[in-house]
Amino acid sequence: MKIEIEKLKQNSKYEYVYAFENNYAVFRTFNHKMGVINSAGNVVIKPVLHIFITKKDLRIYSN
Secondary structure, eight states: OOOOHHHHHHSTTOSEEOOOBTTEEEEEOTTSOEEEEETTSOEEEEEEESEEEEOSSOEEEEO
16 A cells, blocks of 8 residues: 555655655655655664665766
């Protein structure tokens, strides 16, 4: 079951949830760290990154 973005935003853990792409979405916490969740709402990449840039053929991860 897909979690709606608005429902995730209402969860006090996430300041912002970006749109899902290929069943994954980047989220930002209130301390400006970013991570990734899957469509079930499970954290796939813990929020330890300050910048998380994704492009179709390019992925850059930075602390």
